[in-house]
Amino acid sequence: MNDKNSWSDQWFKAQQQFVDAWSDMAKSAGNTGNTSHADLWSQGMDLWRQSMGRQQQPDVELAMRKCMDMGKEYFAMAEQISKSLADGKQPIQAIDQWMEQMKQSLQQFGGMPGFDSANVNDFMRQWFDPTRSWQQMVAGMSPMNTSSFNMGEAIDPLGKILSSPGIGYFREPQEKQQKGIQLALDYQQANYKFNQAFLRVAIESIQAFQQRLTKLDAESMPKSLRQLYDLWIEVSEHCYAEFAMSEEYQALYGDMVNRLMILKKHYAEIVDDILRALNLPNTREVDTMQARLQQLRRENIELRREIGEIKAMLKRPSTKPVAPPAPADAAPAEQAPVKKAAAKKATAKKAAPKKKASKPNSTAGA
């Protein structure tokens, strides 16, 4: 703990000096109208992150990274507005100019194959968090780098080759590989359409934001950068929600997920074939064993339960006081049908209370 504090104290002091220096520069820049030091903040943030290394818990590191990322995007917004202000524009014109720039920067990506949101203006990158995080997630579960097949709407030059029949002794593996590439292209197309729809809605959101500002009276107008940011979040979230609840989104998202799963399953089958050829256990075999094992466990549990009930039934007469002999014409008590619930109740009452529960039907270790 001491070491950690000592390290963080030193780090903190160093960063504090940086912050103070940056703050002084920013203030003087603000007074002179030169606001390019917002860039410096952004660079400073990157340096901070690098200087921190991996000293903290993973959860903390993740939170810190997100905080820094958002700080960077927040500053990008300030930077763009302040540049326009420095040009002598009124705040509302500065905001308008900022939004027009964002719109233009997004429009250039329309229809572009291999659209990468990393190239989007810092601030508008938030709009592509869903698609970017999707890509990151998929990268961890895809059998191959599907982005290498990202061709947008370009005519598929491989189409005819991929649909040609396999020949010769290795016809089947060859066809499977061809099909795999075709499935990767299919997924990439679906992913491309999903991203392009996001791009369109992001541009529409800028227009919605401009319209929203137009409708505000003096009282409701944002009075600080934070208020402007919060308003932008509100409008963007609203535009996104409308899109996310549309039939279009449902179809695009469903198609993208479905194609990814078909692709993944196909490659799993190819890997299974290879493992079988090497006389190694493959997924199909493990699945069969797991399914059988699970069924055996269910039957085992059921048998244990039945044994428990039978034991309870057998014990029951001995816990009761000896009954007087029954009349000769009456049926013996133990031959009367015993209800399942009653038997369980007897077991429960006998066992209670206990410090540690017994495991009447436990499958632990089964």
Added chain:
Amino acid sequence: MSNVPFRSDQLVEELVQFNQNLSKGVKNLIDAEEISEGVTPREEVYAEDKLKLYRYQPSTGVVQNKIPMLIVYALVNRPYMADIQENRSTIKGLLDGGQDVYLIDWGYPDQADKYLTLDDYINGYIDRCVDVIRERHGVDKINILGICQGGVFSLCYTTLHQDKVKNLVTMVTPVDCKTPDNMLSHWVQQMDIDALVDAMGNLPGEMLNWTFLNLKPFQLMGQKYVSMVDIISDEKNVKNFMRMEKWIFDSPDQAGEAFRQFIKDFYQQNKLVEGGLKIGNREVDLKKLKIPVLNIFAEQDHLVPPASSKILPKLIGSKDYTELSFPGGHIGIYVSGKAQSTVTPAISDWLGKRSK
């Protein structure tokens, strides 16, 4: 359009303030101690596979409800949401209200668990946990509190095993999964769940995370972190923030077969409402549910819209039905200060009257 009333120097001042808060807060983040999973003392009383059944240490000096309570949490995310910090703990609130609280922790399923079905979870695991508690306390029936997806499981379980349940409390429980405002449901309608489970085995927790965060991406992946800078100069705030952050990203994988049936039967075919739901080989007919039910929902719930829960009284056969509407969201109903002072006392009060 009115003119935006801020100036260049004001903008710089804001950035300077933001920067200073961030620099102070980053130190607090670095110094943050490891976040625990839950705060209230408890003991493990039963274990099976990856499941653990915990009993929380009862509060002293309060009148104890003689009927123990089992909390059935969702398979998605982890149950320590209900015990996230000392002054924001649903479980502590229930203990202070005299409840004897047990909780099922489902653990983290892996590929060896992918053939677990809803039948295994509901008629298997839950039923055995209920039996353990009945046996420990020498009672025929216990109270059940189901949370979110755990509420769905509790509804099914109670309908099928009413001889073992005295009262049922459902919290933020999706019943009608096809209300027009349900974004989660909207997204899965064209998804081929069979292809997904066949390809993945289990559903990865990362995929669930992606889904939940993208219900409100601007607030949950952007604004939250900008707003965090306002509060991170305070060590306590940082710790509380990190607790939530840890919970949000702590998503277990979902056992494939159970996930397959859950999405198809509940979210795609809405069988709790439309009928025809079977768990194992037993049909779940909510009309047969006759025991007292307390149904709690959150008015601003973006995961389980209120309308999804509010349909329950039309579907069940119980004549003793109570509804509690909470002015907050899906998470706020457990962690907000208001929830501590309203929701948990209301549950204990309601159960107290029905647990004689």
